[in-house]
Amino acid sequence: MGAEAEERPHGAAVVADGFGLKGPRGWAFREVSFRAGPGALVAIEGPSGSGRTCLLLALTGRMKAKEGTAEIGGLRLPKKMAAVRRISALGHVPGVSELDPAFTVAEHLGERALLQRRFDGSVRTFLRRPSERRASARARIDEAVAAAGLDLAALPKGERTSVRDLERLEALRLSIALALIGRPRLLAVDDTDLKLSDADRAEAWALLRSVADSGTTVLAVCSEAPEGALRITTLDATTAAAPDTDTDTDKAPDTAPGTEARTDGEAEADTEARTEADTATADDTADADTNKASKADKAQVPAKADKAEVPAKADKADSDLTEDTTEEGAADALAETGRA
Template sequence: MDSPHGAAVTAGNLGLKGPRGWAFRGVDVEAGPGSLVAIEGPSGSGRTCLLLALTGRMRPTEGHAEVGGLRLPRKMAAVRRVCALGPVPGVSELDPAFTVAEHLRERALLQRRYGGSLRALLRPRAERTATAQERIDTALAAAGLDPATLPKAERTSVRDLERLEALRLSVALALIGGPRLLAVDDTDLKLSDSERAEAWELLRSVAAGGTTVLAVCSQAPEDALTLRTATAQGTDDDGSTKSTADDTENTAGTADGTTAGKGTADAFAETRRA
C-alpha cells in the first residue's frame, strides 16, 4: 500500500501506576503500520492495562507513546477514534442475550450516527442502509465469519456461539468502523491448538490488510512483534505487593522466522487477577 491504513505504534519508558502499584513500567516498542503486535504473559501481568493505555483508554503515568502520530496521553480522545476494541472483558464484551444480527445492526447504527460525517447522515435512507450493509459484509468477510453457517444463522444468540465464533464476531464488530488499530484481549483463552492457530491466522490477515493489530495472549506466534513478560512476586516501596516483570523483551519476527528488530522493556506489573 502506498499509504498504509494502519497506525504505527511507538512507546518509550511507558508506565502506568495504580493504587496498588505499577501495572506496567518501562515499556519500549516500535511497530510500523499493519504490524501484528502480541503482548504475551500470564494473567495479572498488566497485559490488559497496556492494551488499554495504547488505545487511549487508560492514562499512562510516565513515559510517552504515539499511535498513528497521535501522542499519548495528550491525544487520548483522538487515539480512541482511530482504534477499535475487539473482545476485552469488562470493557467491550458481547451481550450473550443478543443475536448476531442484533449486534451487527447496533454497531452499524452507532457507526453511522457517531462515526460518520454530517453529509452521510443527510443521504437518502436507502443509500444509508446499503452503505451500512456493505460495511457489515466487508467486516464479516475480514473476520472470516459467515452467519449462514451458524446454528440459527444471524438469529443465533451470542451465548450459543463457540469461543472462536464469538472472537470472529467481536473482530467483525470492531472492523465495521474501519479502525487503524484493532486491539484484542485474551486472544488464545480457552482455545484448542487448532483454534488458536485459526485465531492468529485471522489476526494475521487483518494486519496483512493494513490494520495494525495489538493482541494480548498467553503464547504469541513466532512471526509477531512480541512484548513478553514473566512475573515474580515483589514488594513496592510502601510495602504493598506487586509483581516484577523480569526478562521482558520485544522481538519482531517475519513470516519466514527471521528477526526484524529487537528492543527491551523492564516492566512492573500489578497482579490484578489470580
C-alpha cells in the same frame, strides 16, 4: 477512486518509550518500549496479572499512563487520548467490550452499524437517502464479517443465533467483525488464545495476521506469542519488585542504630543463656528467702507459744460467761412464765 482509497484502513504505527501505568495497588506495567510499523501484528505476552490488559487499554487511549510516552499514528499519549480512541477499536476485552449473550448476531451487527453512523459518520452521510444509508451500512457489515472470517450461514440459526450459542472462536470472530465495522487503524484484542484448542488457536492467529496484512495494526494479548509476531513481554508485578526489595534490604537493614545484627542461631543461644541465668538467679533468691524464713520462725517460737495461751484463757472465760448468762436467762424466762 480517491474516496475509496481514503476509506480503506491504513495501519497506525505504534511507538512506546518508557511507557508505564500506576494504579491504586502499584504499577500495572512499567518501562515498556518498542516500535511497530503500520500493519504490524504485536503480541503482548505475559502471565495473568502482569498488566497485559492495562497496556492494551493504555495504547488505545482508554487508560492514562503515568510515565513515559507513546505515539499511535503520530498522536502522542497521554495528551491525545480522545484522538487515539477515534482511530482505534476494541475487539474482545472482558469487562470493557463484551458481547451481550442475549443478543443475536444480527442485532449486534445492526447496533454497531447504527452507532458507527450516528457518532462517527460525517455530515454528508446524514444527507443521503435512507435507502442509501441502509445499503452503505449493509456493505460495511458484509465487509467486516468477511474480514473476520465469520460464516453466518454456518451458524445454527444464521444471523438469528444468540451469542450464548456461539463457540469461543465464533464469538471471537464476531467481536473482531464488530470492531472492523468502524475501519479502525488500530485493532486491540484481549485474551486471544484463552480457552482455545490448538487448532482454534492457530485459526485465531491466522485471522489476526490477515487483518494486519490488510493494513490494520493489531495488538493482541495472549499467554504465548505466535511465530512471526512482534513479541512484547510483560512481567509479573511481584517478580519485578523482588530485586528492588532485596536491594532495599541490603541498603537499609531492619536494625535500630547502635544494635547488633545477629543470625537466628546466635539469637537462640543468647535466649537460652538468658533463660538459664534467670533460672539460677530465681533459685538463689528462693533459697535465700527460705533460709531467712527458717531463722525467723525459730526466733519467734516462744513468742508464738505465749500468744497462743492468751487466746485459750480468753476463750475459757468467754465460755464461762456464756454459760452463766444462759442460766440466768433461763431463770428469768421461768419467772416471767410464772407471772403470766
